[in-house]
Amino acid sequence: MAQAYLDIRNLKKHYGEGEALLQVLRGIDVQLERGEICVLLGPSGSGKSTFLNMVGGLEPADSGSIVVNGTNIATLPDKKLVEYRRKELGFVFQFYNLVPDLTVQENIEVCAYLSKNPLPMKPLLESLGLYEHRHKFPHQISGGQQQRCAIGRALVKNPGLLLCDEPTGALDYKTSKEILQLMEEVNQQYGCTIVIVTHNDAIRHMAHRVLRLRDGVMAEDSVNEHVLPAMQLEW
Numbered sequence: 001m002a003q004a005y006l007d008i009r010n011l012k013k014h015y016g017e018g019e020a021l022l023q024v025l026r027g028i029d030v031q032l033e034r035g036e037i038c039v040l041l042g043p044s045g046s047g048k049s050t051f052l053n054m055v056g057g058l059e060p061a062d063s064g065s066i067v068v069n070g071t072n073i074a075t076l077p078d079k080k081l082v083e084y085r086r087k088e089l090g091f092v093f094q095f096y097n098l099v100p101d102l103t104v105q106e107n108i109e110v111c112a113y114l115s116k117n118p119l120p121m122k123p124l125l126e127s128l129g130l131y132e133h134r135h136k137f138p139h140q141i142s143g144g145q146q147q148r149c150a151i152g153r154a155l156v157k158n159p160g161l162l163l164c165d166e167p168t169g170a171l172d173y174k175t176s177k178e179i180l181q182l183m184e185e186v187n188q189q190y191g192c193t194i195v196i197v198t199h200n201d202a203i204r205h206m207a208h209r210v211l212r213l214r215d216g217v218m219a220e221d222s223v224n225e226h227v228l229p230a231m232q233l234e235w
């Protein structure tokens with residue numbers, strides 16, 4: 001059988017030593033196919049961000065493998081890891097991480113320069129609903145628009161893998177649903193694989209795959225047979 005797009009085996013991670021030792025991930029196995037939307041649930045402190053950061057090459061694993069599109073990034077030297085992050089990966093954080101002195105369009109452009117085949121700027125700005133706001137600075141737009149801009153930064157590279165850590169965690173209900181709809185569109189339009197970390201259980205209904213972290217293991221790994229459009233989610 002062909003290897004999955006994302007193939008994680010026996011992934012382990014701890015923090016601290018001795019009395020303060022915290023075994024956050026105790027041996028995680030996950031396989032995702034290209035183009036899947038995956039929602040990763042779990043209580044606060046269960047290791048969701050730790051997991052995502054390791055898949056994003058931002059934190060080293062203790063042991064195990066993380067194969068993305070055929071490359072085990074858990075054993076890559078730093079230089080190659082930077083290349084992986086540039087080429088393959090889009091990362092969206094809960095708190096936007098925009099550059100305050102750059103306009104909306106410039107924030108997205110600096111990320112476009114990192115890619116060999118960036119998406120064209122105008123249609124991207126339009127699908128983000130930011131075209132008419134493109135010359136504004138982050139402090140001049142709403143939280144939802146800032147998160148759209150952050151998603152634009154991740155998407156402009158046309159990444160194979162989009163990792164989102166609580167992308168709606170700081171947003172109201174209506175804006176959250178718009179952001180989730182945008183992710184759904186991006187998935188359908190560009191076929192990128194998306195992992196959304198959230199503690200909002202309702203979001204699971206828009207995913208093809210649902211994972212749940214608890215006590216350092218994947219307590220749930222299920223296929224969602226009845227995927228709902230993000231628009232229809234309620235919580």
Ligand SMILES: Nc1ncnc2c1ncn2[C@@H]1O[C@H](COP(=O)(O)OP(=O)(O)O)[C@@H](O)[C@H]1O
Nearest residue numbers: 015016024042043044045046047048049050051
């Ligand atoms: N850099 C760190 N050093 C020590 N402990 C950490 C560090 N990062 C996270 N932790 C701990 O690891 C556990 C998992 O954290 P995290 O992955 O942020 O959980 P989640 O994103 O599910 O809320 C928590 O108990 C947290 O305090």
Ligand SMILES: [Mg+2]
Nearest residue numbers: 048049050165
């Ligand atoms: Mg977290």
